[in-house]
Amino acid sequence: MSRKKLLMIWLLCMLTAPVLLLAMACQAAFGSGTRALSMAVAYDECGNALFGGARGETISARTGNALIQGRRWAKIAAPAIDAIFGAGHCLANATIRQEP
Template identity: 45%
Template sequence: MMRTLQRAIGQRLSLLAIWLLCQVAAAVASAWMLLAIVTGSRRAWTLAVSYDQLANAAFGGHEDETISSRAGKAARRGKRWACVLCRLLDRLDPGHCEKAIEPDRGTALR
């Protein structure tokens, strides 16, 4: 029992260390993205997509899929949240969710 407790504590401490490293990485990425925006670098877009994928994973989606792709697939299935999000995004970029669908990522298309 004591060994199991030690292992559980060790795993949690390892995850805490990884979390701290992720916080540092997020701060560096945020600063780098701002610099890329100011200088007109393509890297700004790459970082924006990575933040999009991170948010999708945080909300339970596939780690390599964007929220727009996930929403586009869900909107096709009539999911209310996705239809609302896609309508909002359509105001900025008509057909955005449909264009963003990644058939090889996340939930398969039906």
């Protein structure tokens, strides 16, 4: 993809991000919890892409995979994520499986 197209996508994201944040808050408060969750997952995937993760992968899945692989950073990040979303959240979202 050309740099010009990427800059146009960036501009579109800059214009739609505030609308998405407001829509997510409204959906969470007054509308569909499912739709608000979908928006939250989109932000999660965006954050993962920011740190070099795979397209369509969430931060929790990436952290769970890294835990299975024994990566040191995941041993630090996983407890923080699990504290917010519940014990074992990262490992439950991992896309690779642990060997017994």
